Amino acid sequence: MNSRAPENVLIAHGHRLTEPRQRLIAILSQWPSRFSAGELVKAARKAEPPIGRATVFRTLGLLLELGIVERVRGADDSEGYVVARRGDHHHHLVCSSCGRVEDLPLCPVEGRLKELAAERRFQVQGHNLEVYGLCEGCVKADEK
Amino acid sequence: MNSRAPENVLIAHGHRLTEPRQRLIAILSQWPSRFSAGELVKAARKAEPPIGRATVFRTLGLLLELGIVERVRGADDSEGYVVARRGDHHHHLVCSSCGRVEDLPLCPVEGRLKELAAERRFQVQGHNLEVYGLCEGCVKADEK
DNA sequence: CGCCCAGGTGATACTAAGTATCAATTTAGC
DNA sequence: GCTAAATTGATACTTAGTATCACCTGGGCG
Helix, strand or coil, X not given: CCCCCHHHHHHHCCCCCCHHHHHHHHHHHCCCCCECHHHHHHHHXXXXXXXXXXXXXXXXXXXXXXCCEEEEECXXXXXXXXXXXXXXXXXXXXXXXXXXXXEECCCCCCCHHHHHHHHCCCEEEEEEEEEEEECHHHHHHHHC | CCCCCHHHHHHHCCCCCCHHHHHHHHHHHCCCCCECHHHHHHHXXXXXXXXXXXXXXXXXXXXXXXXXXXXXXXXXXXXXXXXXXXXXXXXXXXXXXXXXXXXXXXXCCCCHHHHHHHHCXXXXXXXEEEEEEECHHHHHHHHC
């Protein structure tokens, strides 16, 4: 089966596949786009039976750590989450108009960054890049 | 005089140079490194006369908008601020051991990013890059 | 199958980081 | 110095996240 399915990743890392977690994953898998912690808490509270706030945050942290969910920050420093669509290194193109998040699989930083940091004797461990602008749809809407 | 002095930038943008703002700028100019909102609020509250919490946040927002202060995020998603040391486009090398923040004036993203985004028909408005790792001092300390 | 217990849950309470409101005060130009 | 507009500070509220702790349950074991 799909070893990248959240349920399997959870188990592979020695976590239990509890009922609240499964239901939370189900909620997330249906999520259309970016969401905030509060939105997820609200959806979880509305579920039947409801999932507690603490569990939502704990599970969110777990999914974040396992790379199943990613934190996204928009141009205005707004925070949010998205369900990860790829497991490898990538970045995000965040639309500042509609909030949509696209993946940018090719990293425009690698290589160049290494040289720059080496000159400074800075030992790079990782980096985070968020690109913001207008997605194709919003550019068109803007032109009208 | 120095047109990049916070006081002058404030005035140049039509803001008033009030006493609380001046004192807050004075506090910031002495700040050794990265700070959190809470730390600044505490320092402002200890000042004589104290500066109110709301004013601290409003002023912080203003200084952020004017580029006098910058938001910095570490590897662990920790948030913080630093007083900007340069006014042009740059990024940050954040030490995940000591928290020190260095400026990276050469942008390793420009150019490459434009091509990549163009292929995707994404209209780039800006980007944010944080690099984390170990600063020169912490690399040495680590080797011992 | 049923026991057992570590890992997980949910209620509650707490902290940090902001935002909103509004009456009282101050600034800067006239 | 006067006045309008900007700013302040107190207070209350919101969102995000952590801490605690008694209770519950998933799943390995006999």
